[in-house]
Amino acid sequence: MFLRLGYALLRKLPPETAHDLGLRLLPLSPYRMNYAEECFTVDTKFGRLKNPVGLAAGFDKHGTHVKDLAKLGFGYIVAGSVTRNFRKGSPKPRIVRRERENALVNAMGFPNPGLEQFLKNIDENRPSETPVVVSVADEKPENLVECYAAVQKNVAAVEINISSPNTPQLRHYFEPSVFRNTAASLAAVKTKPTYLKTPPYATQNDREAVNRVVKIWYENGFDGVTAVNALLVDEPNVAVGRGGLSGRPLFPYMLECVRNVRELVDEGFEVHAVGGISTGSDVFEAFRNGANTVQIYTALIYRGPYAVEKILRELKEIMLKRGFDSVEQIRTRR
Numbered sequence: 001m002f003l004r005l006g007y008a009l010l011r012k013l014p015p016e017t018a019h020d021l022g023l024r025l026l027p028l029s030p031y032r033m034n035y036a037e038e039c040f041t042v043d044t045k046f047g048r049l050k051n052p053v054g055l056a057a058g059f060d061k062h063g064t065h066v067k068d069l070a071k072l073g074f075g076y077i078v079a080g081s082v083t084r085n086f087r088k089g090s091p092k093p094r095i096v097r098r099e100r101e102n103a104l105v106n107a108m109g110f111p112n113p114g115l116e117q118f119l120k121n122i123d124e125n126r127p128s129e130t131p132v133v134v135s136v137a138d139e140k141p142e143n144l145v146e147c148y149a150a151v152q153k154n155v156a157a158v159e160i161n162i163s164s165p166n167t168p169q170l171r172h173y174f175e176p177s178v179f180r181n182t183a184a185s186l187a188a189v190k191t192k193p194t195y196l197k198t199p200p201y202a203t204q205n206d207r208e209a210v211n212r213v214v215k216i217w218y219e220n221g222f223d224g225v226t227a228v229n230a231l232l233v234d235e236p237n238v239a240v241g242r243g244g245l246s247g248r249p250l251f252p253y254m255l256e257c258v259r260n261v262r263e264l265v266d267e268g269f270e271v272h273a274v275g276g277i278s279t280g281s282d283v284f285e286a287f288r289n290g291a292n293t294v295q296i297y298t299a300l301i302y303r304g305p306y307a308v309e310k311i312l313r314e315l316k317e318i319m320l321k322r323g324f325d326s327v328e329q330i331r332t333r334r
């Protein structure tokens with residue numbers, strides 16, 4: 001009841017206000033998702049997960065609410081993205097809802113407390129049973145490597161985010177020589193499973209650029225990718241005029257990327273699917289195309305705090321109808 005009322009109220013507020021207030025109210029909620037079934041467990045390089053639905057990067061950029069978010073039932077949580085130094089982010093407004101499309105456009109520009117404070121926050125807010133993955137980003141390769149080396153100590157895995165659409169200075173990572181050097185420097189300090197967050201692509205050129213970095217990533221012994229980040233679009237209602245589109249319209253881009261990575265590399269390389277996933281049927285489809293886990297962000301806005309439970313119940317129904325005993329089977333029997 002508390003969550004339902006809170007959620008109805010939040011949907012009437014401007015998106016970023018709603019987001020911040022929602023995170024503040026979460027500790028007061030008695031809800032703890034406890035729908036668990038053996039058939040949902042999945043094995044990843046960062047451990048066995050109770051279910052395959054993760055929370056995508058960007059929801060808890062400060063690492064201050066991971067423990068409360070774990071109560072919503074996620075199989076794992078990605079916190080961040082964190083950069084070397086504190087950032088205020090872009091001017092507001094920087095998130096808009098596109099209600100009819102079940103989508104958001106955000107131009108956040110990496111607001112975060114910087115590496116040292118973020119690590120303290122994570123340490124104070126660690127959930128006991130839900131693995132925490134940290135997303136790191138920085139335009140400067142030396143800062144990226146420093147963040148990567150530092151966060152690994154206390155997390156299950158790391159995502160390297162070179163694909164935020166709101167930071168054009170990240171694009172140099174798609175030059176093969178820059179990426180090759182960066183990947184080698186990261187590999188030299190690697191101690192935990194590590195995934196590259198890749199962008200969606202709309203053109204053949206972009207697709208080739210993404211393929212090139214994925215191959216370099218693979219050749220350097222990394223563990224997989226998280227596909228995809230938001231898609232750059234024009235949006236007059238955010239202060240900077242452009243931002244990253246997430247939610248339903250991103251779903252076909254995500255599927256295309258997941259399929260494509262599966263063709264490029266072997267099955268041992270993990271693919272964590274994110275982009276427009278909102279129902280059990282979407283999860284099923286992502287697994288059919290080769291995903292190892294899924295992540296959600298925008299679905300939490302449009303389906304509310306019970307999103308994970310709803311998705312898992314829908315998924316279970318599809319699995320029963322189609323004769324799958326486990327989520328893993330959906331991918332391996334494709």
Ligand SMILES: Cc1cc2nc3c(=O)[nH]c(=O)nc-3n(C[C@H](O)[C@H](O)[C@H](O)COP(=O)(O)O)c2cc1C
Pocket residue numbers: 056057058059061080081095104106108110135161164197228229230245246247248250274275276277295296297298299
């Ligand atoms: C407001 C907002 C902030 C985000 N911040 C980050 C971020 O800091 N790092 C990152 O890798 N992705 C970030 N993302 C992208 C999401 O992690 C995800 O890739 C994208 O939203 C697509 O998933 P969805 O359709 O389920 O929302 C952000 C998305 C939104 C909506």
